[in-house]
Amino acid sequence: MADNQKLSEVEHVKDASRYLRGTLAESLENPITGALYPDDTHLIKFHGSYQQTDRDLDSERKRQKLEPLYSFMIRVRVPGGVATPAQWLRMDELADEYANGTLKLTTRQAFQLHGVLKRDLQQTIQGFNEALLDSIAGCGDVNRNVMLNPNPHQSRVHAEAYEVARHISTHLTPRTSAYWELWLNGEPQFSSAPNEGEEDAEPIYGKTYLPRKFKIALGIPPHNDTDIFANDIGLIAVEENGRLAGFNVAVGGGMGMTFGMSDTYPRLADIIGYVPAGQVVDVCEKIVTIQRDWGNRENRKFSRLKYTLDRVGLDVFRGELHQRLGYALEPARPYQFRSSGDAFGWAIQADGRAHLTLFVEGGRVADRPGSELKTALREIARFHQGDFRLTGNQNLILANIAPEHRLAVQALLQEHGVPVEANDALTGLRRGALACVALNTCTLAFAEAERYLPQLLDRLDGVMRQLGLSQDDILLRMTGCPNGCARPYLGEIGLVGRAVGRYNLYLGAAFNGERLNKLYQEMLDEDGIVAALTPLLADYAQGRQPQERFGDFVIRRGYVHATTHGLDFHQ
Structure with missing residues (x-):
């Protein structure tokens, strides 16, 4: 790590946080304000939440000498974008009970709840954890939700790639017990939490985690609907004889920049080689550790992996990766991407199962006059036996619909004014x-x-x-x-x-x-x-x-x- 005099404010907060605890418990118990203590606004991001205000009301509340209307956004991870009907129903319920009554489907295949008050944070987080969802690492300087092309009918290797995405997500989830301690009464729900009696440790991240956020996406050609080159690590699936053989590895993507600073810029990832599927988790871990050790911790505007790569050079980075792995990546395999959008409407498989991709404007699942999308999806979730799959384009796939349920799904959507064939209804x-x-x-x-x-x-x-x-x-x-x-x-x-x-x-x-x-x-x-x-x-x-x-x-x-x-x- 750099000299202490050069560390950014956030680095000092992380260092003193006791593995992401800080004074969050005291902040949550403080009844005087709807906000957290300043340092805790950084730490709660690692738990999947951002403190926000309703900016539409800021001026009027200031005039009335009231503090801003503080609330929290919670980002719930859905690795690979695949959720069960039970999980959908729980998120729908929590949106009505504690949030603003809507669900946001993000461009990273996650759920977002908006408008949750501080006093309701713990109940909300406990609510979706009971459905085997979590928000740890939904935000913060760690690996975020792992993305994958979610459409099962588009490729024969989807199921295998999905298991890889889940494995990467689990492996790179922070190990701190702070999440379970603060939100779940100290009761771990998943294997990523420490066992009873173990002390906190972060074998991959270390106590100050990464210099900045980190994103991983998997793509299955010819569809680049997860925009893999916009990620710190992009993994391009390579298929051989109908099975997943491995991945081309791309590194150094990222979208953010700052107006007026030409030395900040978006960047697309560079392909550095190919790795067999069985080694891809190891490769992801070692790339993360290089960024942990080499990333800029002085100025967060230059802390993403893309700036590390352009500072040290791709050859130096590749050499360090090979040294940490103990082996070299193979040359990249041929591939071709043709599109990055979603294919809407029905797709029927030979076994009779169906998949329906629905357009969700802005990713906002809500009931509006003439189109009660949220209600329709709630009613479908009560009998649907397949999946709800969130796409990287903020849309939704009702996947693996049983043949006997297809007409019921179609009828419910039409009854609630939801267009089934977006290709016909929209430009x-x-x-x-x-x-x-x-x-x-x-x-x-x-x-x-x-x-x-x-x-x-x-x-x-x-x-x-x-x-x-x-x-x-x-x-x-x-x-x-x-x-x-x-x-x-x-x-x-x-x-x-x-x-x-x-x-x-x-x-x-x-x-x-x-x-x-x-x-x-x-x-x-x-x-x-x-x-x-x-x-x-x-x-x-x-x-x-x-x-x-x-x-x-x-x-x-x-x-x-x-x-x-x-x-x-x-x-």
């Missing part, structure tokens, strides 16, 4: 759109995203239909700040909030997730966004080549230059 632009939560609860947001994007899409849908592009899939991503939670720099159209009602417009990412976009125009309001995109879309409708994607088109026509590496993102 291609809306089907592929992602948005982060942003205002009103995210403390980092400069602008709206989830609440506003449908309004913008209403206008852009009109343009798409007028130009005959309504069924053309174009990836649009919007975030309320440059941290990139909805992966805006991988959007063929990326919109990143600069101020309330103002966005930077980025163009030119690859449809398959293998190229970043580039800044096109800055500080646009809604009229400016529509005015900037309309002539580009018109040109695309008239001048595109056969099968040419919008992101490729804007580069070929010279609207933006291609971004070849994170280091040239701002050029």
